[in-house]
Amino acid sequence: MRSSRIKRARVVEVIAKTVTGACLFFTIAITLSIIGVIVYRGAASISWEFLSAMPKSQMTAGGIWPAIWGTITLTLGTAAFAVPIGIGAGIYLAEYAKRNIGTRVVRLSIANMAGVPSIVYGLFGLALFVIAMKFGTSLLAGSLTLACLTLPVIIGATEESLRQVPRDLRQASLALGATKLRTILRVVLPAAAPGIVTGTILGLSRAAGETAPIIFTAAAFFAPMPNSPFDPVMALPYHLYIMATQAVKPAPAIVWGTAFVLVGGVASVGVLAAAWRTRQRSKLRW
C-alpha cells in the first residue's frame, strides 16, 4: 500500500518532468528553427553589393544600403535621447529615491510605459512630434518616438545593475569623506557599468527592430539618403514589411537577405554586448 504510493509518486514525477521539459524544448526548438531558417534562406544573398548598393527597379533588385543606414541613424538618434534620461532616471531610482508615494507613482508609470503597445507610441509620435512640433515624417520624429519606447528598458537595466553593487562599496567611499555624487560617479557607476551598457544596448537593438512606431513617424517606402534630421528615412524593419506584403513580390533572396541582415545585426550586437558584460564582470571582484 505504502510502497505503491511511493511508486506512483515516482511515475508522476517522471511524467511531469517529461511534459514540462517538452514544453521548454519546444520553445527552444522554435527559436533555433527561426535562426536556422533565416540563416539558411538569407545568408546566401549577402554580398558586398547587396549591403552597399541602392535598391533598383521598385525594390525588386539591387541592395538595401539606405535601409541599413536609416536603421543605424534611427538607433543612434534614439540613443541620443533615451540614454542620458534613462540612465539618469535609473540612478535616481536606485540611489536617491525614497520609499514614498511619489516614487511608487514613478515606478508604476515606468512599468506601464513598458506595456504600452508600440502602435500607440506610433500614434503619439505622429500627434506630438510629426504634427504638433512640426518635425514632419523624419529621422528626428522617429528617433524621439523610439526613445519613448526604449526609455523604460534603459531605466530598468540601470536600476537593476546599480542595485547589484554591494552597499559596502558605497559606505567605504562615504566614510572616506566623498560626497554622494562623487561616490556614485567614482565608485558605484564604474562597478555597475557592464550591466548598464549591456542593458542599454539590448534595449536599443530592440528599438532597431521595431516597425509599428516608425510607420507614420519616420519611415519612407523609398527615400534618398537623409541629409538632415528632418528627412524621412528608409529602415530595415519597414522595408521588410513592405517587401513581404506588397502585391509585386520582390525576389525571395532580397526579402530573406533583408531579414538576415536585420536579425543578424540585432543578434550580433546583443551577443557582443552580453559577452563584454561577462568579461567585465569577471574582472570585478567584491
Add this chain to the structure above:
Amino acid sequence: MTRPSNETARRGRPGLSRAADAVVRRLIALCAWVAIVVLGAIFAFLIVNALKAIREVGLGGMIAGTDWYPTSEPPLFGFLPSEVGSLWVTGVALLLAVPIGIAASVYLSEFAKGRFKDIAKSVVEFMAAVPSVVLGLLGLAFVAPVVNSVFHLQSGLSALTAGIVVGAMSLPTIISISEDALYSVPKELRQGSLALGNTNWQTTYKVVVPAASSGIFAASMLGLGRAIGETMVVLMLAGNSGLIPNSPLLAARTMTGTIAQEMGEVVRGGQHYSVLFAMGLVLFAITFAINLAADMVLERQRKKWRR
C-alpha cells in the same frame, strides 16, 4: 587629485561639491519624472486627437458599433470587428502560450541545472529579441500554408494563423517573468516540503507553484498585454477582413492592425483620422488596465517575500 594648497581652497571645495550634489540630484529626479510626463502626454494626445470622433460619432457608438466601413457614405465606424478580431487572436495566442510558457518556466526553475539552464535561458532571451516583422515574415512563409492545408481555407491568413505566431512571441515574456516568480520562492519552503517526504514534483505543484502563483498570474497578464498590443504580426497574418469574425478560422482585423494599416491613408485632422485615435485610446486603456493589475500583483508578491 591635487592637494589643496591653502585654507580657502580646502573650505571652498566641499561647498562646491555639495552644490553639485544638489544640482545633480534635482536633474536626475527630473529624468525619473519624464516617465510620468510621457505617459500623461500619450494619454492627453490620444484624447485630444480623438475628441472630434467622440463628439461626432460617440464613444459608445464606436465601441459597440458592428460595422467598419470607414470610406462608405456615410462612413460607419464600428470597432466590434476589430475588437472581436483582437479577442480571437489574443485568445488563440494565450491558449498556446500560457500553458507551454508556465510549464517551460517550471522546468527551467525547478528541474534544469547548470550549463543547460544558462543556455536555455539565453535561447529564450534571444527569441524575445527577434523583431516582430521577421516573425510575421516567417508566419507568412511557414504557418499560413500549414493552417491553410489543415483547415482547407481560401487563404492561410486568419485569426488562428496570427494567434499562433503572436503566441510564440509572448512565450519569452511569460517564461522569464514566471521563472523569476518561481525562483524567488524561498528555499526553506522547498526544503521543508522535501524533508516531509514529498518528491520534487509534489513539492513543485503543492508548494512552489502555489507560493509563486501571483507572479505566474502576473506573467500571464503581461503576456496578454503584449499579445493585444502586437501589431506587425497581425497586420501581416490576420487577413484584415471588415466583417466580425465568428470563428478564429476566418480572416480578421485587430485594433492594432486597423490603426497601422489605415493611418497612412487618412486625411490628417479628418473624422477617420480622429476615429483611429479613439481606437488607439481604447487600446491604451485596455493595456493600461492590464499592466496596472499585473504590476500590483507583482508588487504584492515582492512584499510577501521581502524579509
